Amino acid sequence: MKFQQIDQFAAELKADTRAAVYDGSKKGHEKRTKLLFDEYADPDRLRHIAGEVKQHVVENLDTYLPQVEAKLKANGVIVHWAATAEAANQAVLGIMRARGATKMVKAKTMVSEETELAHFLEKHGMEALETDLGEFIVQIDGDHPSHIVKPIIHKNRREIATSFEKNGLGAYNDDPQTITRRARNFLRHKYLEADVGLTGANFVSAESGRLVLVTNEGNSRFCLAATKCHIAMVGIEKIVPRDYDLALFLNLLARSGTAQELTVYTEFISGPKSPTQPDGPEEMHVIFVDNGRTEVLASDCRDILRCIRCGACLNVCPVYRQASGHAYRSVYPGPVGAVLSPLMMGDKFPQKADLPKASSLCGACNEVCPVNIPIPDLLLRLRNRAKEENVPSPGTPPMGAWALLASQPTAWRASLFGGKIINYLPTKLLPIPALRAWEAKRSLPVWRGGEFRKWLKNRPPGKSSA
């Protein structure tokens, strides 16, 4: 069988899109490697430690969640909890309605992508404007992001210029600088008119209740300078134990994500604006969102909750590069998405059970991961789960005959002997169609079945290596 399911989804995407994703992800990875390894004495240890810190948090969430909640409340923050995507969206809507607010400006947050917040709010008569340039373009196009960090990695400038023209943002011009200036001029007035600013959080310190936000464009800063109410949607796994730990994670996040030492803006928010500051939110809400995370926590794949959403595993993954983000049909594409997305489906796991197979298990994702998540191991566990739950697996050749052979030593030895016949058989006459197709473009090596067993049997005793 030539294709996996993901290839069929990928085949529906335009060639341009896939080429853009390939180039973008490859560049991101190469820069990252240089930056990380040139500057640190022991970058590998750095990411191992970071992984241990996050694993500790994940396995002690029962302690850390109440701790961070208490700290936030003491800082004057109103804390909400949302078990589902629907509950999270309702919480945001409730806050807006209580304030008589109708306009929101949104910074980029992956949790709000999960819950499709902007769409939900629009349905309920609210304006919810994406302000990250990439997310803004995705929004006016009615499209979906295809990368965690670079949402429009799949688009080229001509497509963007066309949709700007369509949306009344000036005559066609595909110069990236012009596109950016037009978005700047349009959005700055939107921030100033908005009632509510929504952000996510990259980290939350349990010790101080500080939310840490990293951005390059300055859109979350603008949201928090122009509006009077700040709502942060935060996944329950985003906690780090102490402020002390932030230096470690900040060092890793920007380097892994965008190959920067730091993103341009790193914001530490621990409450509403200070009383003497004229600009910014007088009211601050944090919504802790579960939306399937406790399901992941209960599974044997809970290590994936360490993820800090840097996107390095996407950039390095040969499958992501070829298939591009949309083929994963999830908010989280790439290797991290292949683990997280099926797990977050809960009972609907079978719908995404093909994703863990979209990997050659080469291990590159684990190697680049700033929190050292053993992604290939987790993919294998999920493949196993799909098998145990009898999820149909189109595209996988039937292995029944092989399994039978491999479990009967006599039959196995007989087949090894029989295999020798292949050496003398013209390949056109090979009895298996798949093998014939393979052989049409390659030459089969000479069959040496059984040689190893012969060697093992005859080697001098007592020697561990020959």
Added chain:
Amino acid sequence: MSSSDDRESILSRVRGALAPLHERAAMPDYTTELAVMRQMMGSRDLLTVFAERMALANGIVLTEPTALVARLRENKWLHGYCDPVLWPSLAAYFGADFKVETTYDRKRVDDYAFGLTRAAGAIAETGTIVLNDATTSRRLGALTPWVHIAVVERAKIFSDLPEAVAGLGHDNNVIWVTGPSKTADVEGILIEGVHGPGIQIALVV
């Protein structure tokens, strides 16, 4: 379900998920020396390293108010906002061709070509300016103009990230600024000045 029902259900699911674990992962013991760039400082002083690193992030470091005024004039950035606390000490450097306001009017956001505010400090290792609510007179004044000038006191430069994290203090809003606002969303091409300043200057005094 209300938020408090959701709280109980989330916490009980978390407890249920963790209950079968025989052992929980321990917090590793580490020092933040691990997260400091090697050989960055050498025997150089903090200002030298800060200036070098900030230039690498496409920021501009100036140490003389006259140099700042010359640059603003040269680029015809003549209308700006200035923190009222700073203005008395800087007014003498600015000529009559400048229009500098010490109040910020959010209805005229496009009028201000530059904004001059105080920084809380800086970080040498990364060329970063530290802003906070206590020292920033207006968040918008430091953000919306094309040019932002942060006045950094030489004595308040941290050496590296771990030191700067330790010095976060009790301000509700601390912002580390490393170079001008930027994006590479369109075809990976770097464009500066997206929502924040396109020119980021540190005036070290």
